[in-house]
Amino acid sequence: xxxxxxxxxxxxxxxxxxxxxxxxxxxxxxxxxxxxxxxxxxxxxxxxxxxxxxxxxxxxxxxxxxxxxxxxxxxxxxxxxxxxxxxxxxxxxxxxxxxxxxxxxxxxxxxxxxxxxxxxxxxxxxxxxxxxxxxxxxxxxxxxxxxxxxxxxxxxxxxxxxxxxxxxxxxxxxxxxxxxxxxxxxxxxxxxxxxxxxxxxxxxxxxxxxxxxxxxxxxxxxxxxxxxxxxxxxxxxxxxxxxxxxxxxxxxxxxxxxxxxxxxxxxxxxxxxxxxxxxxxxxxxxxxxxxxxxxxxxxxxxxxxxxxxxxxxxxxxxxxxxxxxxxxxxxxxxxxxxxxxxxxxxxxxxxxxxxxxxxxxxxxxxxxxxxxxxxxxxxxxxxxxxxxxxxxxxxxxxxxxxxxxxxxxxxxxxxxxxxxxxxxxxxxxxxxxxxxxxxxxxxxxxxxxxxxxxxxxxxxxxxxxxxxxxxxxxxxxxxxxxxxxxxxxxxxxxxxxxxxxxxxxxxxxxxxxxxxxxxxxxxxxxxxxxxxxxxxxxxxxxxxxxxxxxxxxxxxxxxxxxxxxxxxx
Numbered sequence: 001x002x003x004x005x006x007x008x009x010x011x012x013x014x015x016x017x018x019x020x021x022x023x024x025x026x027x028x029x030x031x032x033x034x035x036x037x038x039x040x041x042x043x044x045x046x047x048x049x050x051x052x053x054x055x056x057x058x059x060x061x062x063x064x065x066x067x068x069x070x071x072x073x074x075x076x077x078x079x080x081x082x083x084x085x086x087x088x089x090x091x092x093x094x095x096x097x098x099x100x101x102x103x104x105x106x107x108x109x110x111x112x113x114x115x116x117x118x119x120x121x122x123x124x125x126x127x128x129x130x131x132x133x134x135x136x137x138x139x140x141x142x143x144x145x146x147x148x149x150x151x152x153x154x155x156x157x158x159x160x161x162x163x164x165x166x167x168x169x170x171x172x173x174x175x176x177x178x179x180x181x182x183x184x185x186x187x188x189x190x191x192x193x194x195x196x197x198x199x200x201x202x203x204x205x206x207x208x209x210x211x212x213x214x215x216x217x218x219x220x221x222x223x224x225x226x227x228x229x230x231x232x233x234x235x236x237x238x239x240x241x242x243x244x245x246x247x248x249x250x251x252x253x254x255x256x257x258x259x260x261x262x263x264x265x266x267x268x269x270x271x272x273x274x275x276x277x278x279x280x281x282x283x284x285x286x287x288x289x290x291x292x293x294x295x296x297x298x299x300x301x302x303x304x305x306x307x308x309x310x311x312x313x314x315x316x317x318x319x320x321x322x323x324x325x326x327x328x329x330x331x332x333x334x335x336x337x338x339x340x341x342x343x344x345x346x347x348x349x350x351x352x353x354x355x356x357x358x359x360x361x362x363x364x365x366x367x368x369x370x371x372x373x374x375x376x377x378x379x380x381x382x383x384x385x386x387x388x389x390x391x392x393x394x395x396x397x398x399x400x401x402x403x404x405x406x407x408x409x410x411x412x413x414x415x416x417x418x419x420x421x422x423x424x425x426x427x428x429x430x431x432x433x434x435x436x437x438x439x440x441x442x443x444x445x446x447x448x449x450x451x452x453x454x455x456x457x458x459x460x461x462x463x464x465x466x467x468x469x470x471x472x473x474x475x476x477x478x479x480x481x482x483x484x485x486x487x488x489x490x491x492x493x494x495x496x497x498x499x500x501x502x503x504x505x506x507x508x509x510x511x512x513x514x515x516x517x518x519x520x521x522x523x524x525x526x527x528x529x530x531x532x533x534x535x536x537x538x539x540x541x542x543x544x545x546x547x548x549x550x551x552x553x554x555x556x557x558x559x560x561x562x563x564x565x566x567x568x569x
Contacts, residue, residue: 242509
């Protein structure tokens with residue numbers, strides 16, 4: 001399989017002193033229309049409130065005697081001065097036109113200009129550039145009012161850009177039935193295909209085709225993303241009993257023929273070609289092969305088995321290969337979260353493991369649209385009151401008990417760095433990131449309003465941290481958690497979207513053993529009386545009491561999430 005990605009996002013997390021760049025690629029497949037123009041936008045220098053940027057335009061169409069390049073900023077950026085172009089700005093919209101001496105732009109020719117600007121918040125690289133009304137970095141040169149991928153052509157760079165996202169009517173009805181739930185019941189959430197039976201619907205519920213049919217109704221004349229969770233690997237979730245699955249460790253053939261193949265056949269139906277289908281691929285699987293295998297202290301026998309038999313690698317590779325065939329399907333591989341993968345001995349190794357899977361069973365790295373972090377987890381999006389570079393009393397924040405030598409303090413910095421590491425290891429430069437923000441808001445009365453006291457490094461971090469969990473390794477039905485950022489496209493450099501893949505109100509696992517026919521075990525991390533294990537440094541679990549089986553509706557959790565939402569409802 002060879003499919004051309006058509007435009008690239010920022011290549012680096014834009015932190016102080018770093019440079020970011022939005023590059024372009026030329027098509028490599030015969031029969032695909034040439035990219036009419038490419039734009040190379042580089043942030044050369046950046047400081048607390050300002051930056052400089054260099055822009056190079058290459059014209060691949062008819063020669064020009066004058067030119068005008070336009071883009072829009074997603075954040076609060078202002079151009080203050082420029083050179084080699086006449087630059088004007090109205091609101092977020094910027095226009096750069098030629099000077100009298102550089103208006104000539106031959107076919108295949110390039111022209112460069114630069115500017116200085118100010119910003120606050122995130123200095124995100126623009127996602128779209130148009131040259132004389134034609135969109136650059138996109139095969140065929142569709143104009144800005146005529147988005148690419150009208151239904152079944154070349155993949156777009158970011159499937160969430162310019163698109164609505166499917167609202168699951170089953171989740172929406174449960175949310176709306178809760179007191180106050182109508183405030184969020186119209187939010188898009190993931191559809192979890194967590195067993196073979198879910199493909200056709202469980203207990204009278206909607207199956208995959210029913211969801212896709214409903215998505216076509218919601219779509220109307222615009223673009224619409226449907227978010228699916230592919231989640232039924234053999235020996236699933238080898239380190240967490242609450243989310244164990246139906247397939248045994250050796251049932252890889254059943255996974256392929258009875259689970260992935262039927263899903264792939266449905267997604268390939270021309271009826272659904274106009275939908276943008278985003279798959280979250282097998283959460284928690286590949287990171288387990290890095291952190292929870294021997295000789296680590298956190299190893300489990302189940303994870304050792306899955307490492308040895310290779311069925312996580314084979315299963316993910318097979319899923320990427322089969323599901324990635326359709327041009328309207330976008331695969332995002334789970335990458336854990338910063339509090340799991342952010343340490344030096346986990347970070348690069350996880351990318352290596354994902355790449356191993358992405359080149360197994362006929363898959364290639366081009367079957368990977370990007371990666372998703374914090375799926376069904378609670379890590380804060382951004383710690384605003386301390387950074388990894390802070391120190392107190394001569395001690396780095398990394399030495400605090402909370403950070404514990406991690407390289408990252410939050411999901412945004414982790415996701416941007418993970419993306420760059422993936423590119424460094426051979427994934428396409430245009431891969432993007434998703435961050436699940438469904439339960440990482442941490443609002444309410446416990447949310448800090450400023451940095452902690454500088455008495456010592458632990459007081460400083462604990463007093464100012466947004467994430468109020470007892471330990472960053474706690475993952476089950478966390479007390480005090482809140483809804484996070486609402487789903488949003490292209491919110492920061494390298495991030496395709498904030499998403500709610502885990503539907504708020506669905507339990508992570510039961511707080512006591514419950515007999516069931518769903519293959520779900522009882523994990524003590526869901527028991528509020530549990531005193532922990534090596535994976536949470538033997539701390540209390542922080543879980544809410546009286547929780548049902550994973551995936552079942554948990555009203556008390558839903559109310560907790562709304563109460564502590566940040567931004568507040």
